[in-house]
Amino acid sequence: GENVEQHPSTLSVQEGDSAVIKCTYSDSASNYFPWYKQELGKRPQLIIDIRSNVGEKKDQRIAVTLNKTAKHFSLHITETQPEDSAVYFCAASKIQAGTALIFGKGTTLSVSS
Amino acid sequence: GAVVSQHPSWVICKSGTSVKIECRSLDFQATTMFWYRQFPKQSLMLMATSNEGSKATYEQGVEKDKFLINHASLTLSTLTVTSAHPEDSSFYICSARDDGAPYSNQPQHFGDGTRLSIL
Numbered sequence: 001g002e003n004v005e006q007h008p009s010t011l012s013v014q015e016g017d018s019a020v021i022k023c024t025y026s027d028s029a030s031n032y033f034p035w036y037k038q039e040l041g042k043r044p045q046l047i048i049d050i051r052s053n054v055g056e057k058k059d060q061r062i063a064v065t066l067n068k069t070a071k072h073f074s075l076h077i078t079e080t081q082p083e084d085s086a087v088y089f090c091a092a093s094k095i096q097a098g099t100a101l102i103f104g105k106g107t108t109l110s111v112s113s
Numbered sequence: 114g115a116v117v118s119q120h121p122s123w124v125i126c127k128s129g130t131s132v133k134i135e136c137r138s139l140d141f142q143a144t145t146m147f148w149y150r151q152f153p154k155q156s157l158m159l160m161a162t163s164n165e166g167s168k169a170t171y172e173q174g175v176e177k178d179k180f181l182i183n184h185a186s187l188t189l190s191t192l193t194v195t196s197a198h199p200e201d202s203s204f205y206i207c208s209a210r211d212d213g214a215p216y217s218n219q220p221q222h223f224g225d226g227t228r229l230s231i232l
Contacts, residue, residue: 034220034221041204041226041228042225042226043206043223043224043225043226044157044206044223046220046221049220089156089157095219098144098145098162098164100147100159100162101147101157101159101208101221102159103156103157103158103159104156105155105156106155106156
């Protein structure tokens with residue numbers, strides 16, 4: 001089955017700096033890679049996703065890149081703000097219905113002002 | 114947007130009690146729903162895939178007799194933790210994909226989760 005590795009487990013940056021979180025996956029058949037932000041005790045919130053037919057996707061300060069050959073994808077947050085502080089999870093799955101998301105172990109991002 | 118309603122949000126009960134958690138898709142149909150468990154400061158771990166009208170598929174290491182899943186309709190899946198013990202205390206969260214959404218636009222929708230505390 002799919003296995004997703006995520007690094008780093010913790011990341012501390014100064015406000016305004018960029019943050020990068022990296023994930024690798026094992027199943028070459030996976031073709032859907034979402035990123036979630038989770039605040040304590042709440043549901044994960046989808047912040048951006050990418051499908052395997054594209055290499056990069058951007059939404060304002062957030063971008064995701066995908067390297068299918070190397071089976072890794074990354075989340076890039078620019079101009080970080082204190083409200084970006086949260087736990088971020090990457091995930092991988094096949095986009096077909098009936099396929100679960102397999103999550104990485106999470107990255108705790110702390111943005112200090 | 115698509116909404117998944119999960120109840121209860123918080124349960125505290127004595128050891129040995131069975132607890133039922135409901136996951137309901139409010140404005141879409143979901144043939145498949147997923148149940149995850151999240152321990153403090155850990156990731157979401159897939160427990161089982163719930164299939165409408167058929168048996169659930171459990172992940173390795175998850176006891177199917179302890180975590181009973183029923184997917185009675187296209188909008189409701191239930192997870193029953195039978196004879197719960199303190200080690201079952203965790204955050205349980207369900208998710209579902211909209212059967213009617215095109216594959217190119219089909220994220221998973223999460224419930225708010227259930228915090229289960231067994232004394």
